[in-house]
Amino acid sequence: MIIRKTDDQIEKMAAAGAVHARCMKMLTSKVRPGVTTADLDEAAEKFIRSQGGVPTFKGFRGFPGSICASPNSMVVHGIPGPYTLEKGDIISIDIGVTLDGWVADGASTIPVGPIDETTQKLLTVTKESLDLAAAQMVPGNRVGDIGHAVQSHVEANGFSIIRTLVGHGVGQDMHEEPQIPNYGTAGRGPEIEEGMVFAIEPMVNVGGPHVYMDDDGWSVYSEDGSMAAHFEYTVAATADGPRILTPWDRD
Numbered sequence: 001m002i003i004r005k006t007d008d009q010i011e012k013m014a015a016a017g018a019v020h021a022r023c024m025k026m027l028t029s030k031v032r033p034g035v036t037t038a039d040l041d042e043a044a045e046k047f048i049r050s051q052g053g054v055p056t057f058k059g060f061r062g063f064p065g066s067i068c069a070s071p072n073s074m075v076v077h078g079i080p081g082p083y084t085l086e087k088g089d090i091i092s093i094d095i096g097v098t099l100d101g102w103v104a105d106g107a108s109t110i111p112v113g114p115i116d117e118t119t120q121k122l123l124t125v126t127k128e129s130l131d132l133a134a135a136q137m138v139p140g141n142r143v144g145d146i147g148h149a150v151q152s153h154v155e156a157n158g159f160s161i162i163r164t165l166v167g168h169g170v171g172q173d174m175h176e177e178p179q180i181p182n183y184g185t186a187g188r189g190p191e192i193e194e195g196m197v198f199a200i201e202p203m204v205n206v207g208g209p210h211v212y213m214d215d216d217g218w219s220v221y222s223e224d225g226s227m228a229a230h231f232e233y234t235v236a237a238t239a240d241g242p243r244i245l246t247p248w249d250r251d
């Protein structure tokens, strides 16, 4: 069952999302060579708790961090630690904030200083695919419209969709139904109804689509070692159209 949220509940999720967005902006400003992913994690946890929130990921199935921090060919779920950012890296930062019992989930991939042209194109195209997908969060559309929007844009630009990792419904639980694949057929799948809230999260490799899990049981890497990007919003379908609840790239 896909849980629909009331207007009041969406406002609560937006409040969590406002903390999320400020946390992401703060972390983005800290990204530079010499910073460790543990530094980012510590800053995130301190900020989220200072706002009365809880870092949703901490302790989730034993995950030790407050954020996921995934450099370069690591796609998602990186455990923060001693990894030190270097010029030319990219770093995916995924943040979950629980505030007043409601979850906001979102991610961005940030360049560490100047990056090569292909990697810049990866970031641009993956973010664009998120924006195109978020625009599909309109009552009457279908879940397949979201995946189709991501897939068509990413593949037209020569990159690969990771099919084994998907977005999800979000609310009082971080992972609710339905799954939101980053591929699909327009007009297919469950109908999007007013009050549904989804975490839409394209995950894209420069090279092939395959990934593997590291021995740590969390970190997911592109199989061919190519760069990987991950961008995510929590988006509500409202009568007025899509509402981005984690506006980390907006004023």
Ligand code: MG
Residues within 6 Å of the ligand: 105, 106, 167, 168, 199, 201, 232
């Ligand atoms: Mg998510």
